[in-house]
Amino acid sequence: MFGWDPEKVVVENKLVGGGFGGKEDVTTQHISALCAYKLNRPVKAKFSRDESLAFHPKRHAMHGTFTLGCDENGIFTGLDCDIYFDTGAYASLCGPVLERACTHAVGPYCYQNHDIRGYGYYTNNPPAGAFRGFGVCQSEFALESVIDLLAEKVGISPWEIRYRNAIEPEKVLPNGQIADCSTALKETLEAVKPYYDKYYPNVGLACAMKNAGVGVGLPDTGRARLKINDGKIEIYCGASDIGQGCATVFVQMVSESLGLPKSKIKNMGSNSEVDPDSGTTSGSRQTLISGEAIRRVSVEVKAALDEAGGDLDKLNGREFYAEYFEPTDKLGADVPFPKSHVAYAYATHLVVLDDEGKVSKVIAAHDSGKVVNPISIQGQIEGGVLMSLGYALTEDFKLQDCVPKSKFGTLGLMRSVDIPEIQAIYVEKKELLGVAYGSKGIGEIATIPTAPAVQNAYYKRDGKLRPKLPMDDTYYSNKKKK
Numbered sequence: 001m002f003g004w005d006p007e008k009v010v011v012e013n014k015l016v017g018g019g020f021g022g023k024e025d026v027t028t029q030h031i032s033a034l035c036a037y038k039l040n041r042p043v044k045a046k047f048s049r050d051e052s053l054a055f056h057p058k059r060h061a062m063h064g065t066f067t068l069g070c071d072e073n074g075i076f077t078g079l080d081c082d083i084y085f086d087t088g089a090y091a092s093l094c095g096p097v098l099e100r101a102c103t104h105a106v107g108p109y110c111y112q113n114h115d116i117r118g119y120g121y122y123t124n125n126p127p128a129g130a131f132r133g134f135g136v137c138q139s140e141f142a143l144e145s146v147i148d149l150l151a152e153k154v155g156i157s158p159w160e161i162r163y164r165n166a167i168e169p170e171k172v173l174p175n176g177q178i179a180d181c182s183t184a185l186k187e188t189l190e191a192v193k194p195y196y197d198k199y200y201p202n203v204g205l206a207c208a209m210k211n212a213g214v215g216v217g218l219p220d221t222g223r224a225r226l227k228i229n230d231g232k233i234e235i236y237c238g239a240s241d242i243g244q245g246c247a248t249v250f251v252q253m254v255s256e257s258l259g260l261p262k263s264k265i266k267n268m269g270s271n272s273e274v275d276p277d278s279g280t281t282s283g284s285r286q287t288l289i290s291g292e293a294i295r296r297v298s299v300e301v302k303a304a305l306d307e308a309g310g311d312l313d314k315l316n317g318r319e320f321y322a323e324y325f326e327p328t329d330k331l332g333a334d335v336p337f338p339k340s341h342v343a344y345a346y347a348t349h350l351v352v353l354d355d356e357g358k359v360s361k362v363i364a365a366h367d368s369g370k371v372v373n374p375i376s377i378q379g380q381i382e383g384g385v386l387m388s389l390g391y392a393l394t395e396d397f398k399l400q401d402c403v404p405k406s407k408f409g410t411l412g413l414m415r416s417v418d419i420p421e422i423q424a425i426y427v428e429k430k431e432l433l434g435v436a437y438g439s440k441g442i443g444e445i446a447t448i449p450t451a452p453a454v455q456n457a458y459y460k461r462d463g464k465l466r467p468k469l470p471m472d473d474t475y476y477s478n479k480k481k482k
Contacts, residue, residue: 001030002037009033013270018243018383021130022056024282025092053411054404057129058397060097060120061086062138066105068146074154074161078113079106079174083139085120085128092129094120099216099331101135106174107143108185108209108346109165114174124402130282132387132447136210144206144452145467148459158456159196162207162348163189176338181431182438184367185209188348191365191425195350199361204457205350208448212441213285215341217330220285222293223276223323226254226301228315233260233301235267238275239290244443245376246286250294252372253437257298258305264312276321284441287372288343289324291436297322324435343433345369345440349385349449351457357475358418359389359457362450365425369432369440377442381424384446390414392451392469393476412470412480 028045035043047055066081083101087094102118131137151161166185172178185207196203214220225236233254241247247267255262268274278290300320308314329338345368352361364381371377394412398405432438455466458474466472 001034009272011272013240013242015241019281020132021134021282023242024130024280025057027056049408053406053408054126057088057092057127057131059131059133059391060094060128060135060138061125062101064139064142066142066146068143068150070150070154070161072154074151074156074164076109076111076165078111079143080115081105081117081142083116083118085118085135086123086125087120088123088125088127090127091120091122092127094128097130097135099135100211101139103175103331103340104136104209105139105143107140107147108167108207108344109162109174110167110171111165112172112174112176125399126402126404132384133210133444134283136208136444137388137391137448137451140206140208140448141452141455141469142467144208144449145455145459145465148204148456149465158205158460159189159193162205166207167209167346172337175340177340178337180343180433182343182367182369182429182433182440183346184427184429185346185348187427187429188346188365188367188425191427192348192350192363195352195363199352201460202353202457203350204453204455204460205348206449206452206456207346207348208445209344209346210284210441210445210448211341211344212283212288213328213342214279214283215328217328217333219325220279220289220328220342221323221325222286222290223278223321224250224290224293224297225276225319225321226297227319228301228312228317230316231264231312233258233265233312235265235294236275237267237290237294238270238272238278239286240270240281241286242281244281244286244380245373246281246290248376249287249291249372249439253291253294254298256437257295258302260312276323284345284443284445287439288436288441291439292324293322295436296324326435342435343369343440345442345445347445347449349453351450351453353457353461357458357461359393359420359454361421361423362389362453363423363425364446364450365427366442366445367427367429367440368442368445370428370438371426372437372439374426377426378424380442381446382422385422385450386414386419388447388450389420389454391447392454392471393474394418394470396470418476
């Protein structure tokens with residue numbers, strides 16, 4: 001906008017809470033900067049609630065047609081699907097979100113025959129853009145609902161058909177990538193099996209996978225610098241913590257690597273003037289990508305600390321730097337077994353309905369590699385499940401002639417009395433990835449499998465497919481009508 005060199009602009013991240021995709025688009029930044037420049041004073045721009053609801057990008061509305069086939073044993077033989085996205089009046093990130101919806105439409109299963117076509121359309125509706133799950137919530141809802149229909153035709157249980165097709169280490173994903181040693185989708189299915197048997201038939205389940213890291217041939221580098229200052233280690237990393245907890249995870253990783261108490265380590269926050277650029281907080285990437293840079297620079301500090309006889313004061317004033325980049329292949333790369341992403345996380349969610357058809361319990365089993373911060377991952381899973389429940393059952397962003405009519409109080413956000421018990425199960429394999437202590441992302445995948453699991457639970461209850469969100473004819477929609 002100003003025509004300045006990037007070095008003239010300093011961005012300091014504040015702890016303002018979750019982004020959920022909304023911070024990937026420009027909102028008040030340019031307006032505030034222009035006013036500050038013209039007025040030569042600090043400027044704060046604030047949207048009213050109505051302005052925010054009308055302006056900020058929403059999850060893309062999707063219409064899709066999915067056809068999934070299998071043999072007589074329930075082994076998937078192929079997928080054919082069309083995906084149509086309403087991106088509203090502006091493109092925003094329609095292209096990347098649509099790409100992710102298409103590449104994940106195949107699900108976390110082992111088959112290679114598929115034809116997926118994705119289309120994004122401009123309309124006069126409010127703009128759509130990045131939103132937690134990045135297109136995968138929509139395509140996985142369709143696929144996982146179809147899988148239950150297929151299981152019914154074959155004559156096996158929804159759990160069994162998923163277990164027979166689940167990706168395993170060294171097997172090939174539909175995109176051609178070989179699943180790594182940490183892959184634990186089957187273990188997440190095994191984790192929920194006792195609950196599936198206990199609550200059957202009032203249950204529905206769904207699986208999901210989600211990339212960790214930007215991948216698909218794009219630059220994706222983590223960078224970190226450690227400085228020893230007055231007996232403490234200062235962490236400088238441009239990774240923005242917007243609620244996912246990476247700032248705390250980095251402190252834990254440095255502490256683990258050096259064998260020092262956390263009181264000796266200080267995360268200096270994210271400031272573009274002093275921190276090395278560690279890329280965007282998106283794609284569930286910071287714990288893995290920047291976390292590996294943190295681990296690598298910590299190894300260098302540990303070597304220097306050992307040479308100093310463990311006396312941190314002898315390193316005062318010294319700085320250490322490391323970065324991490326693992327190349328990936330572009331979409332459509334003409335190479336054997338292309339590597340689309342550094343890693344994938346996997347999950348299985350099980351939804352239990354009570355006699356009235358209300359969701360009473362959600363069991364969420366996750367393969368996120370090494371669990372570095374149990375409190376943080378619990379919060380991510382609970383928040384993701386609740387977001388997905390609202391998406392599935394109660395939230396409705398109403399438009400009239402393309403104009404938003406919903407208010408904050410009428411959007412249908414779930415109320416505390418409707419929140420079910422949420423039980424998280426963490427699946428950790430003995431053999432993990434050799435980076436970032438084996439950790440993988442959790443931020444996005446937590447919100448993907450719950451909605452189709454709810455649909456499948458209702459389908460098991462009354463044999464009625466509910467392909468539209470929010471779903472019709474549920475305890476929640478019927479309660480609203482009363």
